[in-house]
Amino acid sequence: xxxxxxxxxxxxxxxxxxxxxxxxxxxxxxxxxxxxxxxxxxxxxxxxxxxxxxxxxxxxxxxxxxxxxxxxxxxxxxxxxxxxxxxxxxxxxxxxxxxxxxxxxxxxxxxxx
Amino acid sequence: xxxxxxxxxxxxxxxxxxxxxxxxxxxxxxxxxxxxxxxxxxxxxxxxxxxxxxxxxxxxxxxxxxxxxxxxxxxxxxxxxxxxxxxxxxxxxxxxxxxxxxxxxxxxxx
Numbered sequence: 761x762x763x764x765x766x767x768x769x770x771x772x773x774x775x776x777x778x779x780x781x782x783x784x785x786x787x788x789x790x791x792x793x794x795x796x797x798x799x800x801x802x803x804x805x806x807x808x809x810x811x812x813x814x815x816x817x818x819x820x821x822x823x824x825x826x827x828x829x830x831x832x833x834x835x836x837x838x839x840x841x842x843x844x845x846x847x848x849x850x851x852x853x854x855x856x857x858x859x860x861x862x863x864x865x866x867x868x869x870x871x872x873x
Numbered sequence: 874x875x876x877x878x879x880x881x882x883x884x885x886x887x888x889x890x891x892x893x894x895x896x897x898x899x900x901x902x903x904x905x906x907x908x909x910x911x912x913x914x915x916x917x918x919x920x921x922x923x924x925x926x927x928x929x930x931x932x933x934x935x936x937x938x939x940x941x942x943x944x945x946x947x948x949x950x951x952x953x954x955x956x957x958x959x960x961x962x963x964x965x966x967x968x969x970x971x972x973x974x975x976x977x978x979x980x981x982x983x
Contacts, residue, residue, distance in 0.1 A: 792970045803974035853970050863915040
């Protein structure tokens, strides 16, 4: 079937390298952000989130950085593995949106063994 | 297992037929959502429901309908009025901000 990765920005890395995936968000009032991972043909999987009162949050092998000045979000994946190959996209939310998320289009990460 | 289930995984229909996609969750989440995903595009919100017996249109509700008679269930009907129904449909549920997704249903209309 069709891949959700068609026509998306792509990032290709070697296994073991660190990956950085970027996202520019649109609403300066956004106060909550999520990174999702989506493998081909599957539903998005929650990876990590961050609120606007923080500029960095770490999880297992992942770190999210938030720069509110330039409305930029990044996801860093340490020691990237072949199983990390997927589309990654960010989502933003703001108070008053009734918990409706706005999603970015995503970046296709390919990890070469 | 707790989670969100969508069935079927693949669905084929002839043009002009209505079709209903199932979404069930046992996470006890109040809010549920339906999204459409097309290749190379972000998720677009079709309908959402914050509580039983209540739902609101999202950004692309035309040609779709929903019901929310039970907390656990939020079925989506793709009607014959939807001009381009072939897509990957995702259901999600949330408690506060965090949304969790089901595995999706790929609908093909010919």
